[in-house]
Amino acid sequence: MSDSVITLRDVKKNYQGIPILDVPSLEIPAGIHWLQGQNGAGKTTCMKVIAGLIPFSGEILLQQQVSSKKDPVTLRRLINYAEAEPLFPSFLTGRDLLSLYINTKGGDKDWITDIVDILGIQGYIDNPVSSYSSGMLKKLSLLLAFTGNPALILLDEPLITIDTAAVDTLYNLIREKNNEGVSFIITSHQPFDEQKITLTGKLIVADKTITRN
């Protein structure tokens, strides 16, 4: 078995006293994982917990080294997340957000600039996000998830709202980054094109927990 990219230890998430997620122990190996579950099963909550967006009890370990308790900043540097329905302050431009991500997450600016061109974001990057369509916003959110030098990228419903050319670009990016050692956890209600990316395994969210399938 390949090395674990992320380990969840006694991870519990309650919301106002109501348990939403309870994962006693889970090790996810490096690779590309498809996170599946019904609507409302808690897929997005899982992703937000792993990305450090919402508080939880327990511990998350990245590559058995970086702990959510001991080194939350490094964990955030190494885990990137793209929301299913991204929401940003209306007055910020794509460039504002990209600069913020590059300034905090680091990474290869030239490479990300190339992706800006490939995804066709260059034409509207200086406009406020309030003028973006849902597809443009989604592309920007996906671009931001590829900034820095992440070890794990979480993509929540990445295939929705973007055009077919962008879907192909996304598959290429996932493949390229995976070849460099980056792991992915992806939720999608649409099946993946297995000729374009090879899935390592599936993760099932049900009954308030996550299991490997």
Place this chain on the structure above:
Amino acid sequence: MRTTRQILSKIFTQRFYVENLGFFLVLFYLLFGTVNGANLLNYHLSLIRGFLNSTSFLLIMVGIWTAYALKCTAFVMKTLQSPGYDFLYTTMGSIPTGERRRHWLFIQFNIYLPVLIYAGIAIFIAISSHKWMPAVIIGAVNIINCVWPLLLYEKKLWNPDTIFFIGHIQRWLNKHFTKPPVLFFIYELLINFPLRIISTKLASTAILWLTFLLLHRNESFDLRGLQIGVIVCALLHMQLMIHHRAFDDTYLSFMENLPIPVWRHYSRMVGVYLLLFLPEILMIICNAYADTSILGIVTTIAIGLSLLVIFRSFLYFPKMNTEIHIRYTLSISFIVLFMILAHYEWIAILLMQLIAAIIFFAKYRKYEAYIESTE
């Protein structure tokens, strides 16, 4: 079937007066409610003769009327940009040019009408008293104020995706200036809620102005009086703090995935309130430098900023709703008030900073928006 004008009246004129009811009530009270009924006519005649006989007074009146014209224009432009009003582009765009311009003029005339009535009376008095130049100036300014917005409405109609007024500056800024996170909330207020920040700042600076007025009436300048005024200024910012929390909850959750240490988040929070408090800081420096020492000014500013920071920090308790927050902020204000009166200002400042930092560092990573049950 209703005519186009009736429908446009409903969309623009009626909405304008309904949405600005509070503004007009205050204005009506100031113009007609503060004067004895028997002296009302003389009061207004004196007021009009005042600006007909004084160029500087007339310029102030021209400024006020133009400000009202800007308010009217901003309302029409905002309506054109609002979701749900897209149909105006296709419908107004289908009307022949001459007729459409008459419709724009009709809208502008109706919402600018209060000024036109007052200016019309002023022109009549000016002509009766052979004050030709003021009559021409008042007439010209008000005609211009009715006409120039039409050009803007026409331009907007053919460029629906362009934001005018500050659009060019904004585009230039967007291209050449990357907004730092400390400015995010300030941008949110200035762009999406300008009335909220302007009213807060006006109220806060009015309190400071009143404080200085009262202090300068006394023979000796008691710094504690100014510090009490600053407490009231800080309390006036509570509405902005609640908005700040909602803004962070809704739009800045993505920042939790960024590798930013908590101390930098804390610095950002302090920075936001330092920037928000800047007008008051400048006002304090300008008005108090002759009456007190630098230390006195620094102490006063530090009290204001510490209060703002501690008030905001309390909102990192997720269940702290507006009602509970008011209780806490008033309690803190009273404690600080008594500490100021006893000359324990710096102990109060250090305590507030310490408590604010402890709450922030303990709560920031654990904070999650709390949705109150409706049951």
